[in-house]
Amino acid sequence: MMGARAARRIRKRRRSGLAFGAVAGIATAFGLLTLALLIGAVVIEGAAAFDLQFLRSFTSRFPERAGVRAGLAGTIWVSAITAASAFPVGVAAAIWLEEYAPDTWWSRLVQTNIQNLAGVPSIVYGVLGLALFVRAMGAGRSVLAGGLTLGLLVLPIIVISSREALRAVPDSLREAAYALGATHGQVVFRQVVPAAFPGILTGTILALARAAGEAAPLILVGAVGFIAFTPTGLGDPFTVLPLQIFDWVRNPQPEYRQLAAAASLVLLIVLFVLNATAILLRNRWELRR
Amino acid sequence: MRPGTEGAHDRTPTTESLFTARSAGGRRERFVSALLAASAAATVLVTVGLVLTLIFEAGHFLVEVGLLSFLLDSEWTPGFRPARYGILPLLVGTLKVAAIASVVALPIGLLTAIYLSEYADRRARALLKPLLETLAGIPTVVYGYFALIVVTPALRSVLPGIEVFNALSAGIVVGIMIIPMVSSLSEDAFRAVPRSLRDGAFALGATRFEVAWRIVLPAAASGVVAAFILALSRAIGETMIVAIAAGDLAGLSLDPRIATQTMTAYIVQMSLGDTPRGTIEYQSLFAVCMTLFLLTLALNATSQRIVRRFRTVYR
Amino acid sequence: MATIHPIPAGDVPALQTEQLSVYYGSNPALRGIDLTVPRNRVVALIGPSGCGKSTLLRCFNRMNELIPEARVEGTVRFNGEDLYGERVDPVNVRRRIGMVFQRPNPFPRSIFDNVAFGPRINGNTTGLAQTVERALRQAALWDEVRDRLNESAYDLSVGQQQRLCIARTLAVRPEIVLMDEPASALDPIATQRIEELIYELKEDYSILIVTHSLQQAARVSDYTAFLYHGELVEYGPTDLIFTNPVEERTEAYVTGRFG
Numbered sequence: 001m002m003g004a005r006a007a008r009r010i011r012k013r014r015r016s017g018l019a020f021g022a023v024a025g026i027a028t029a030f031g032l033l034t035l036a037l038l039i040g041a042v043v044i045e046g047a048a049a050f051d052l053q054f055l056r057s058f059t060s061r062f063p064e065r066a067g068v069r070a071g072l073a074g075t076i077w078v079s080a081i082t083a084a085s086a087f088p089v090g091v092a093a094a095i096w097l098e099e100y101a102p103d104t105w106w107s108r109l110v111q112t113n114i115q116n117l118a119g120v121p122s123i124v125y126g127v128l129g130l131a132l133f134v135r136a137m138g139a140g141r142s143v144l145a146g147g148l149t150l151g152l153l154v155l156p157i158i159v160i161s162s163r164e165a166l167r168a169v170p171d172s173l174r175e176a177a178y179a180l181g182a183t184h185g186q187v188v189f190r191q192v193v194p195a196a197f198p199g200i201l202t203g204t205i206l207a208l209a210r211a212a213g214e215a216a217p218l219i220l221v222g223a224v225g226f227i228a229f230t231p232t233g234l235g236d237p238f239t240v241l242p243l244q245i246f247d248w249v250r251n252p253q254p255e256y257r258q259l260a261a262a263a264s265l266v267l268l269i270v271l272f273v274l275n276a277t278a279i280l281l282r283n284r285w286e287l288r289r
Numbered sequence: 290m291r292p293g294t295e296g297a298h299d300r301t302p303t304t305e306s307l308f309t310a311r312s313a314g315g316r317r318e319r320f321v322s323a324l325l326a327a328s329a330a331a332t333v334l335v336t337v338g339l340v341l342t343l344i345f346e347a348g349h350f351l352v353e354v355g356l357l358s359f360l361l362d363s364e365w366t367p368g369f370r371p372a373r374y375g376i377l378p379l380l381v382g383t384l385k386v387a388a389i390a391s392v393v394a395l396p397i398g399l400l401t402a403i404y405l406s407e408y409a410d411r412r413a414r415a416l417l418k419p420l421l422e423t424l425a426g427i428p429t430v431v432y433g434y435f436a437l438i439v440v441t442p443a444l445r446s447v448l449p450g451i452e453v454f455n456a457l458s459a460g461i462v463v464g465i466m467i468i469p470m471v472s473s474l475s476e477d478a479f480r481a482v483p484r485s486l487r488d489g490a491f492a493l494g495a496t497r498f499e500v501a502w503r504i505v506l507p508a509a510a511s512g513v514v515a516a517f518i519l520a521l522s523r524a525i526g527e528t529m530i531v532a533i534a535a536g537d538l539a540g541l542s543l544d545p546r547i548a549t550q551t552m553t554a555y556i557v558q559m560s561l562g563d564t565p566r567g568t569i570e571y572q573s574l575f576a577v578c579m580t581l582f583l584l585t586l587a588l589n590a591t592s593q594r595i596v597r598r599f600r601t602v603y604r
Numbered sequence: 605m606a607t608i609h610p611i612p613a614g615d616v617p618a619l620q621t622e623q624l625s626v627y628y629g630s631n632p633a634l635r636g637i638d639l640t641v642p643r644n645r646v647v648a649l650i651g652p653s654g655c656g657k658s659t660l661l662r663c664f665n666r667m668n669e670l671i672p673e674a675r676v677e678g679t680v681r682f683n684g685e686d687l688y689g690e691r692v693d694p695v696n697v698r699r700r701i702g703m704v705f706q707r708p709n710p711f712p713r714s715i716f717d718n719v720a721f722g723p724r725i726n727g728n729t730t731g732l733a734q735t736v737e738r739a740l741r742q743a744a745l746w747d748e749v750r751d752r753l754n755e756s757a758y759d760l761s762v763g764q765q766q767r768l769c770i771a772r773t774l775a776v777r778p779e780i781v782l783m784d785e786p787a788s789a790l791d792p793i794a795t796q797r798i799e800e801l802i803y804e805l806k807e808d809y810s811i812l813i814v815t816h817s818l819q820q821a822a823r824v825s826d827y828t829a830f831l832y833h834g835e836l837v838e839y840g841p842t843d844l845i846f847t848n849p850v851e852e853r854t855e856a857y858v859t860g861r862f863g
Contacts, residue, residue: 020498027404032417092325120526127342127343172707176769220556
């Protein structure tokens with residue numbers, strides 16, 4: 001009698017367990033299906049407008065002639081400036097924190113500060129860029145101001161990922177270099193940093209991918225979507241792919257929404273290439289260890 | 290370096306002193322380490338610059354409008370005469386969207402984390418995790434496009450009376466965006482639960498569901514809460530999705546079907562417009578930005594504090 | 605307390621400790637060690653795990669300083685000079701007293717670059733190829749790698765990697781080589797090669813070797829020091845320590861009756 005009741009209980013428990021597993025599986029599938037839906041929508045809607053002409057043309061009042069040339073060029077310009085400004089400072093800060101900093105209130109403050117900066121909404125960086133670069137530095141609504149603003153945005157990301165890459169270098173390597181009579185600087189710059197470099201580069205590329213998809217801070221800096229030329233210098237006005245998408249998606253004419261989809265497709269391809277590069281780099285690096 | 294030492298073989302034991310001057314590179318090394326320290330200090334300067342900018346710009350505004358009316362006035366009507374600047378409508382709009390996003394992201398993110406950490410085998414996890422994290426890498430303008438072109442029409446076909454620009458569509462898509470954040474941080478928390486705890490429960494005849502629900506989840510509760518808070522902060526700071534899909538009506542209504550302006554969307558609207566610099570209308574942008582900054586900072590700090598306390602439990 | 609057997613008159617002291625103590629935080633790891641390492645001899649440090657052998661070894665090239673909470677008291681003399689003197693640069697110490705670690709730790713670089721690292725950081729780049737070749741020959745690795753100097757050091761076997769690490773140390777032309785259980789990660793054949801190598805290196809260097817293998821200590825060393833719980837129990841010529849120790853604890857350890 002007791003046995004039958006216990007068996008029933010166990011069956012019931014097993015059933016509820018299976019049901020829960022199914023629900024958890026469905027939840028996981030939901031995220032993946034949404035991803036598929038999103039990419040599918042972009043590809044299906046955008047494919048019609050996506051061709052070589054689309055890449056080579058500037059934006060236009062006539063949707064069938066419009067293209068992403070200015071945005072693509074602007075994204076490349078901005079990313080280059082972002083990388084050039086954030087990479088050296090971010091990596092240097094990471095090296096200091098991992099290899100030099102004594103455990104003091106100051107170094108702990110620097111660490112906490114970087115954690116907090118990483119959580120600041122991207123649009124807030126736009127306000128800083130506006131005050132610092134557009135106005136105080138007098139760079140105006142230029143590609144330089146845009147790139148530097150996104151540099152501030154990715155700085156904490158680069159610091160955090162570079163620190164992880166440095167921490168992954170085994171201590172035995174540091175010891176080996178010290179034991180050969182290397183100075184602290186020689187240990188760090190001739191062994192530790194080179195060993196961590198692929199990881200640092202991977203993190204930086206991923207951070208740049210994040211910057212390449214940003215629109216909000218650039219809106220504050222004064223960049224707009226309808227720009228029909230490519231920058232020729234640091235002081236020129238600019239647009240980027242996300243801003244062109246934003247501009248088109250807000251246009252009620254359906255042809256422009258198609259353009260928004262096609263531009264999204266271009267942006268996704270750019271990000272895919274960046275991410276694939278980062279992953280390839282990481283894999284090659286892991287093989288070598 | 291040591292003249293007269295041809296090689297180890299023919300060297301007689303030296304009696305050379307250790308008291309040589311410090312290595313010649315000493316000065317350069319000090320310079321390099323100062324440069325590194327300066328870079329680290331520069332990251333602190335970013336925060337200092339941010340805070341000063343916000344205080345300076347928002348200060349003007351707050352003096353003009355008054356802190357009390359900024360915090361308590363129930364109207365946000367910068368375009369009207371007389372203009373009223375109560376942050377509450379924007380705050381309510383922001384929290385409305387964030388709440389909708391949480392309703393989507395919390396259960397789905399948590400269940401996904403449970404599935405990945407307790408049910409999926411290693412191969413499935415290795416495939417699913419990067420795919421899910423791709424969701425976090427999609428640019429937010431593309432999400433905005435998705436909300437406006439795919440989600441809103443779908444919602445309008447099932448829910449009558451829903452406006453073209455509405456909080457629901459934007460909220461759902463913000464929720465989708467933060468799913469990977471909830472799931473991967475929660476999964477980290479689950480994995481920090483010692484194996485011995487699981488083994489103990491399995492040995493008592495618990496099913497996988499019981500282990501996940503009664504053992505792992507409570508043990509990882511603080512980590513999960515920290516993940517939720519961080520994701521919430523992310524949702525509050527999200528800009529492009531709401532700027533594209535939620536509309537620009539600042540109001541106190543909690544109705545998810547109507548156009549809703551968030552703090553971030555207001556900042557975008559103000560930046561895109563041609564409001565002259567120096568006007569009180571323009572400066573309102575900075576006051577809103579400061580509110581946003583303080584709100585997300587408080588959430589992030591809370592999350593970090595929980596994570597830190599959580600760590601000490603198991604180490 | 606400790607029994608220190610006299611060192612024969614012909615042997616010149618290279619390293620000497622006087623009342624050497626090391627603390628990690630407030631925990632003493634070594635207490636009052638008095639030890640003399642003669643020139644061109646091999647000294648083995650033996651004792652159970654955690655007895656302080658490695659800590660003692662690391663005092664001789666000031667590697668302990670890299671651990672923030674470590675504190676060294678007492679004196680260490682190198683050719684009569686205070687190794688911890690105020691004006692002594694630890695970098696200079698490590699160039700003259702080399703070290704080989706328990707697990708081979710080659711740099712993720714080519715074989716050549718591994719050996720060339722030491723000379724390069726010292727600015728000795730004239731005749732670098734000869735320096736590298738000589739070091740590799742001394743470490744009995746040259747014949748195996750002469751045609752693949754530009755390959756990654758990670759492609760070598762573990763035993764070869766350890767000999768590469770020895771070559772790397774020798775390329776700096778130290779006077780003393782410290783070895784921290786250099787063969788513990790190696791198979792018996794690779795171990796034998798390392799032991800033969802130690803025997804040859806004795807001609808040119810003083811060698812201090814930590815080992816957990818009593819047979820290895822008996823085979824390669826001229827002097828043996830037995831440490832226990834951070835204290836030096838007995839020190840003297842190896843055959844004396846192994847065949848006729850004075851201290852009861854030494855006898856128990858070398859005969860394997862250690863509880």
